[in-house]
Amino acid sequence: MTVKAKATVKATEKPKDKEQTAEELINGLIDKSEKALDQLRTFSQEQVDKICQNLALAAEEHHMDLAISAAEETGRGVAEDKAIKNIYASEYIWNNIRNDKTVGIIDEDDENQMITIADPLGVIAGVVPVTNPTSTVIFKSIIALKTRNTIIFSFHPQAFKSCLKTGQILEAAAEAAGAPKDVIQWIPQCSRENTTALLQNPRIATILATGGPGLVKAAYSSGNPALGVGPGNGPAYIEKSANIDRSIYDIVLSKTFDNGMICATENSVVIDDEIYDQVKEAFKKWNCYFLKPSEIPTFTNGFIDPDRHQVRGPIAGRSANDIAEMCGLKNVPANTKVLIAELDGVGPKYPLSAEKLSPVLTMYRAKSREDAFRICSELLAYGGEGHTAAIHTNDDELIKEYSLKMKASRIIVNSPSGLGGIGNVYNNMTPSFTLGTGSYGSNSISHNVSDWDLLNIKKVAMRRDNPQWVQIPPKVYFQRNSLKYLKEIPNINKAFIVTGPGMVKRGYIQRVIDQLRLRNNRVQYEIFSDIEPDPSTDTVDKGVAWMNDFQPDTIIALGGGSPMDAAKAMWMFYEHPDTTWNGVRQKYLDIRKRAYKIGRPKKAQFIGIPTTSGTGSEVTPFAVITNSKTHVKYPLADYALTPDIAIVDSQFVESVPANTTAWTGLDVLTHATESYVSVMATDYTRGWSLEAIKGVMENLEASVKGDKLARKKMHDSSTIAGLAFANAFLGITHSLAHKMGGAFDLPHGLVIAIALPQVIRFNAKRPTKLAMWPHYEDYRADKDYAAIARFLGLKGDTTEELVEAYVQKIIELAHKCGVTLSLKANGVKREDFDKVVDQLAVLAYEDQCTTANPVEPLVSQLKELLERCYEGTGVETEE
Structure with a gap:
């Protein structure tokens, strides 16, 4: 039902108190406006829309007489056109915003667990120009009340009477539709002092400024938020x-x-x-x-x-x-x-x-x-x-x-x-009489102002249960002699084989070639066998240049972590030549949101054939490459680096030297342990982690001594641990080891073993800084380590005892395998260590693996851990 408004045009109002200051006058208006605002805040969307509907109808009913008043009073413009402006300000504006949700909860996004709430800004100061006086009053009144704001106008002195008439008509229409008294007000006397007092009053929520450059500048320099316009010289x-x-x-x-x-x-x-x-x-x-x-x-x-x-x-x-x-x-x-x-x-x-x-x-x-x-x-x-x-x-x-x-x-x-x-x-632009000019025109907005600009938008962010994932190679072949699947894998026509010189000497590369020759199609192949331990950026660059000449459709990585990692990096640059080392090495918090993206490979498939039981690289999206100039290790991580096929054939690990078997086996144990306690560990990955830990504990010692069945089981455990940490990631054991290995030229598995007991003890203490990840709801690293101990059947009455029992089991295993757990005992001089320890602590914090650690470490704490690694504190020496 339409509510009819009765409007009576009053004479120009005068302040009752002649001595009243501009500030007192404005504060009095704002007092009334805030009282009305408090009531308006309780209104429903239906009540608000009823008021705005009545404003629009009242403005349309009086559009012609208001236009004539404006034209006669200002001596400017065309009355008939001003009439159209008045209709536009009511009809077009209201039609555009009529269905907008502007009250309370305006959106509930169940998928993203987000609620959006619209709240009024407060008391608005509306400045009215002489050019569009009555239509501007109509426009600003409707968008203000649509958003449950109240408004106080400052009319242009040359258009005061026509604006006053408009304000009174709208005020009466609003109140007739149920609005509180004083939702629409105006300064009763035009003066620069009164306008300035309005604009600068700290209780004004925002200023809707339409007028000349001086007035708009005054609005923006008032100290209050302002939505102003600039001059147009279009x-x-x-x-x-x-x-x-x-x-x-x-x-x-x-x-x-x-x-x-x-x-x-x-x-x-x-x-x-x-x-x-x-x-x-x-x-x-x-x-x-x-x-x-x-x-x-x-x-x-x-x-x-x-x-x-x-x-x-x-x-x-x-x-x-x-x-x-x-x-x-x-x-x-x-x-x-x-x-x-x-x-x-x-x-x-x-x-x-x-x-x-x-x-x-x-x-x-x-x-x-x-x-x-x-x-x-x-x-x-x-x-x-x-x-x-x-x-x-x-x-x-x-x-x-x-x-x-x-x-x-x-x-x-x-x-x-x-x-x-x-x-x-x-x-189809938004209808408006306030047109923003953006930073070009020293405005805060560049669009046509509407109701949306007069809302405080609240976002209620529920704790979001981020979707987790498990990403692994599409195919993993295992058991002894599974290499035979090479002759069945489709789409191998040009194979680029990446390996180390040891694989050539032992004849392993020939076994791969033999399988390729058994295929129904003739396979062209080339062999890059210059991979050194801890492969360098220079080596990768050489391999990429070779690949670009050969244009393979298949990359086969045969070897331990070094050939596997080098091949992945070559694959990445071969597929995407515009990739940069600086970009791909950058740290991230969430692998799915990283700033530097690597595109999916399209030219070649990747087949990983591990010949050591340690890195798990054949199933992970990770690689570690050493900068040829700085010797800093770059941990690379992106699911684009995940191999397409893994062939886990234990025949290749039956002759691995004992010390290498020990180091790589302890690396497997670290992969499994860190992935189990990672903030990103899930029920899907923890089973893999535990199975790998059990496999190492039961088979590493025998594997070091050459037992073939134990070596097969260690080979499987290595890949199983890789599946776990490919999805749960690692922690600061690897962060520290990456930097120590590069600085002191020590094997990765050795420095990993040195760091692991120290890190477990550090992580098992209630943290100074807490780790961040939505699924990690409470600190649990100590309980996770204790759970591993129970799984292994270790004894302990408390969590602390179980954690220490696990640490002692690791130390015992390392010693039985001939590994000494300190840098000092492995030839690192104290003076060399002291020169770099501060830098290593910083680099370890920057390492990608740090982000998933269950305790957020301080750089000072990482330095302390490095000191303990040097001395073997609590492992090779007394605390």
């Missing part, structure tokens, strides 16, 4: 493919609508040379008067204020004939619609090139497209940057090019710029 480029008749019709319509007082209206036209004369004649047909060159100086003096370089105040919004008379032109036809001055420059030397706010245009001849763009850019820069630019053309690509190059927040295409800029009449 050019319109008429390109040679344009529909000339339509273009001229649109521009004349725009310039004469309310006598050009919409700030988005064209101020200049820039025309291609080929159609310039034709366009000029078209303007003349619409009764546009072209100033003679001799008339331009006189007209300019009357039109432009030389001090402000802007249109003189009394001229804005006058008719073409009024302006001609005011500026000293004689013999201008009485039916003139637009005055046009042809210029060949922009800026202070050409004063008419400024914003005009009237049915006056400047016109430019463009020698080329580039010249047209230059002129348009210069016009925008001369008092109109960020506002509006128009283009008339049938060239879609030109529209894009023009839009990209113009510093304007709205580009109006083949339409009247004034009516196009305010939106929703000739296009």
Whole structure:
């Protein structure tokens, strides 16, 4: 049901207390506004929409008499056009926002566990210009109340009576629809002091500023948030493919609508040379008067204020004939619609090139497209940057090019710029009478202001149960002699085999070649066998160059971690030549969100055949490459590095030396242990971790002594641990080992074994800093270590005892395998250690593995752990 509003227009109100200061006056208004605001906050969406509906209807009912009042009072514009503006401010604005949710919970996103709540800003200060007085009051009142804000207006003194009448009509309509009293108010007396007091009052939530540059600047410098606009000196480029008749019709319509007082209206036209004369004649047909060159100086003096370089105040919004008379032109036809001055420059030397706010245009001849763009850019820069630019053309690509190059927040295409800029009449832009100009025009916004700008948006973020994952190679072949599957794997035509010199000497490479020769198709192959321990960036670069020449469709990595890691890095650069070491080595918190992305491989499949039982690299997305110059190890991690196929054939580990078997076996134990206690461990990965730990504890000692069955089981345990840490990741044992191994040229498995007992004891103490990961709901590392101990059947009455029992079991196993657990005992000199320990602590913190550790370490704590690793504290020596 429509609620009828009874409005009575009062005389200009006066403050009751003549001695009342501006601050006291404004505080009194805000007191009432805040009281109304408190009530309005309790309103439902239905109640708010009922009020706004009644505002729109009341404005439409009075649109004509308000327009006449504004035109008569200001002496500017066209009453009929102001009537259209009033309807637009009610009908178009309300239609656009009518279905917007602006009260309370406006969205519930179950998938992302997010609730969105709309809350009012508070008391709004609304500044009203002389150009669009009544329509601006209507527009700002509707968007303010739609968002449950209250508003206090500062009317322009030259339009005070018509604005007052509008405010009273809207106030009555709001209250008739159930709004609290004083949701719409205004300063009862116009003065600079009162306006300043309103804008600068700290209880104002935001300022909706529409007016001249000085007023907008005052709003932005008030100390309160402001949504202001900037001046518009918009050019319109008429390109040679344009529909000339339509273009001229649109521009004349725009310039004469309310006598050009919409700030988005064209101020200049820039025309291609080929159609310039034709366009000029078209303007003349619409009764546009072209100033003679001799008339331009006189007209300019009357039109432009030389001090402000802007249109003189009394001229804005006058008719073409009024302006001609005011500026000293004689013999201008009485039916003139637009005055046009042809210029060949922009800026202070050409004063008419400024914003005009009237049915006056400047016109430019463009020698080329580039010249047209230059002129348009210069016009925008001369008092109109960020506002509006128009283009008339049938060239879609030109529209894009023009839009990209113009510093304007709205580009109006083949339409009247004034009516196009305010939106929703000739296009689908948001309808508004407050048009932002962005940073170009020193504004905080670049869009058309609407209800959404007057809301505080709250986000209620529920704890999100991040989807976890398990990513492994599509195929894993295992058991002794599983190498035979090489002859069955599809799509092997050109194989690039990456290996180390030891694999060639032992004849392992020949076993691979033999299987390739048994295939039904003839396979071309080349062998890169120059992989050193801890492969370097230089080695990778050589391999990539070779690959680029050979163009393989299959990469086969045969060896331990070094050939496997080198092959992965070569694969990555072969597939994606634009990859950089600096990018791919960067640390991340979530592998799925890393800043540096590596694309999926498309040229070649990757087959990993491990010949040591340690790295698990045949099933992981990781590789470690050493910088050839700095000797710093780069842990690389991306699921694009996950092999396509793993062949876990124990025949290749039956002759591995005992010390290598021991070191790599302890690396397997570390992989399994760290992946079990990782913040990213899940029920899916922990089973793999425990099975691998059990396999190491039961088989490593025998494996070191050469037992073939034990070596097979260790080989399987290595891959199983790889499956676990490929998805749960590792911790600071690896962070420390990566840096110690690189600094002191020690085998990876050895430094891993040295660090593991120290890190377990560190992680098992209640942390100084807590680890971060959504699934890690509470510190549990100590309990996880204890769970491993129980799984192994170790004894202990408390968590602490079980943790220490596991540490002692690791120490015992290492010693039985001939591994001494300190850097000092393995040949590192104290002076060499002291030189680098501080740097190593920092580098260890930066290591990728640190992020998944169950305790967030401090650099100082990592240094302490390095010290303990050097001495073997509590392992090889007493605490």
